[in-house]
Amino acid sequence: MRLLIDVGNTSLKAVLWHNEQAQPADINDLPWLQITEVIYACVGRSDLLNDVLAQAASNNIICFEAKVTRTLGDLVCAYDHVANLGIDRWLALIAGFTLYPNTACIVVDAGTATTIDVLSSEGVHLGGWILPGLDLMTSSLTQNTQRVFDDGKTPFTNELGKDTPNGLKNGALVATIGAIDQAKLHLTDKKTEQKVQMIFAGGYGLLLQQQFEGSIFDSLLVMKGLNYWYELTETV
C-alpha cells in the first residue's frame, strides 16, 4: 500500500491507499511493513514531515515529493513561474482533469485559504484566485475592529445579516460564493453551452458545494491528485 501525505497550513493529513481505496492513517502508528512508497505534498511546515520521512528511510521505503510542472500529460499550468503555484492546487487540478476528462472544471479547495482554479475542457489551467478561508475572513475582521464580534455558534448562511455575527459570517460566505460565480464567467462560451463541473474539497468544501447545483464535493480530491500525480509521473 501507498502512504499519501498532504501538509496544509492548518493540518497534516495522511491516508493509506490500497486497492483503489483510501483508508485513514495514524501518522504516529504506521504499518511500515506494508507500505511500498510514500508520496507527499507540502504547502505548510515541511518540518512536520521530518519524523515520517526519517522512519520511511529507516524502513528503506522510497519517498516522492509532488511538485508543480509546466505540464503533466495534457494538463497545462497557468503560471509562468510554476513553482509558485501551490502544489495542493495543482493536485486538485490533476484530480479534476483525471476524474472529469474533456470537461471544463472549477476547482475550489476551501481550507485555511480558499482557492478557486479554472480548468478548460482541454486541460488548460486558465488561472485562479486565492482568498482568505472563511475562518480567516471572519477572524481578520474580529481582530481588527472594536465592534465586530462572532459568537462561536452562528452558522454561515447566504441570508442577509440581521445581527453582527450573522452579518460577519454570511458576509464571508457570500464573498466566497460571489468569487466562485465570477470564475464561471471565464468558461462560459455561449456558442457551445459546454458543461462546467464544479468540484469542491477542503474543510469548508461541503458547505460551499451545497450552494451550487450540480456540483460535487470530494474530501479526497487532493489525495486522489497525489496518487494520479505519482502514476502519471512514473509512467512518463
Ligand SMILES: Nc1ncnc2c1ncn2[C@@H]1O[C@H](COP(=O)(O)OP(=O)(O)OP(=O)(O)O)[C@@H](O)[C@H]1O
Ligand atoms: N467538518 C470539518 N472538518 C474539518 N475542517 C473543517 C470542517 N468544517 C469546517 N472546517 C474548517 O476548514 C478548515 C480546514 O480545512 P482543510 O483541512 O482543508 O485545511 P488545510 O488543508 O489545513 O488548509 P490549507 O490546505 O488551506 O492550508 C479550518 O478552517 C476548519 O475550521
Ligand SMILES: CC(C)(CO)[C@@H](O)C(=O)NCCC(=O)O
Ligand atoms: C493558497 C494555499 C495556501 C492554499 O493551501 C497554497 O496553495 C499555497 O501556499 N499556494 C502558493 C501560492 C499560489 O498558489 O500562488
Ligand SMILES: [K+]
Ligand atoms: K488543502
